[in-house]
Structures are given as structure tokens and as C-alpha cells.
Amino acid sequence: MTIQVSALKWAPEFARGYVKDLRVRWALEEAELSYEPVLVGEDARAGRAYRAWQPIGQVPAFRDGQVEMFESGAIVLHIASKSEKLSPTDPAGRARVGSWVFAATTSIQPYVDNYAFLRPLLPDDKKDVVDAPLSARLGALQDWIGDGTYLEGRFTAGDLVMTTVIREVDDAVLARFPALLSYLERCQERPAFARALEAQLADFNDTS
Numbered sequence: 001m002t003i004q005v006s007a008l009k010w011a012p013e014f015a016r017g018y019v020k021d022l023r024v025r026w027a028l029e030e031a032e033l034s035y036e037p038v039l040v041g042e043d044a045r046a047g048r049a050y051r052a053w054q055p056i057g058q059v060p061a062f063r064d065g066q067v068e069m070f071e072s073g074a075i076v077l078h079i080a081s082k083s084e085k086l087s088p089t090d091p092a093g094r095a096r097v098g099s100w101v102f103a104a105t106t107s108i109q110p111y112v113d114n115y116a117f118l119r120p121l122l123p124d125d126k127k128d129v130v131d132a133p134l135s136a137r138l139g140a141l142q143d144w145i146g147d148g149t150y151l152e153g154r155f156t157a158g159d160l161v162m163t164t165v166i167r168e169v170d171d172a173v174l175a176r177f178p179a180l181l182s183y184l185e186r187c188q189e190r191p192a193f194a195r196a197l198e199a200q201l202a203d204f205n206d207t208s
């Protein structure tokens, strides 16, 4: 069967280009696997049928002929297991890719989210509660990348997911991390990223 990926039928302007089905679309583009988006509105996401596919009612969810799954990081790793474009095939290399996907989603993403959603609610003298941990994480990542091109010397699914997390960071913060900015540019210059982004943007339906 054609691979199916769920995506939002509609999103507010600020979220367009950042909805997490982008990760899956990008991975599929890198792996040269075709797919069809399944666009879901709020009612569908609340419904029984969609909850059987994505228990929390979020996007993305994924199905191919063999598996039906959810959580963008897990889906990207599943796609990576099928394509050397996204992961080395040796166990040691594969393990590193998994580490970076989890690092992006669980060790960096929460601090990016806190900055975006919690910081505006904090008084000026408390903003460092979110600023300092985010800077520490970005600094660690920048130190790791150093003069290198990618997290593990070649592009992998780890870079793909990390890019989608880091590109959400406020420009003013990112400006303090020039090596991260170069890394981000390098990853986002990939033609597969451009195709995935274009596809997500094209699928939003403003009439429903």
C-alpha cells in the first residue's frame, strides 16, 4: 500500500511549516519513498477511528503495508531502518542515530518549548529560569558539532529531527550560536527538506 501520513487540514499561520508531520515527510523524501497525506481536522482527530491510529489525537501518524504507528521520532526511526540515506546499517551506527533522535525530542525540545510557551508568562526577573537551560543545551550541542558538518560525520535521521527542533528556536537566541546556525542552514539546504516543507504548506486547506 502507499504509505500514509496524517497531517493537519488547517493550522494557524505561525505554526505552518513547523507541524511535526514535517519530520516524517522529510524522512520519506530523503528515503525516496512516496506517500499520501491524510489530512485531519479537529473533529476527525477527536473521533474513534483516528484515535485508533493516533491515541492522543495528534499528528503525525503513519502506516505502510506492515506497520501502523505514531510519534514522529519513532516514525522517522522506522523509515531510517529502511534507508541508508538516513542511517548507517551497522548496529553501532544505528544506535547513535537513535540516541540523537531521542536527544532532540527529549533533551532539547522541552527547553525550546519552555522558551516559546513559558517565557512570555514569566516576569523579567524570572526569565532566566528558561533562558539558562536552553542556552546550556544549545551550547552543548554547538560544542559537539564544533567544526563538523553533522552530528555523526554524515547526515542521518538524528540531524533531521534535531534540525526540526532547533529551527524553532528564537532567532535572537540562535544568533549567539554561530556553529549551530551554520548547521541548521546546511541541513535545511537539503532538497528533500525543501520538498517536505513545500508539501506541508501546500496541504493546508483554508476553506474548511
Ligand SMILES: N[C@@H](CCC(=O)N[C@@H](CS)C(=O)NCC(=O)O)C(=O)O
Pocket (backbone or CB within 6 Å): 018, 019, 020, 021, 057, 058, 059, 060, 070, 071, 072, 073
Ligand atoms: N510527540 C508528538 C507530538 C506531536 C504534536 O505535538 N503534534 C501537534 C502538531 S505539531 C498536534 O497534533 N497538535 C494538536 C493537539 O495536540 O491536539 C510527536 O512528535 O509526534
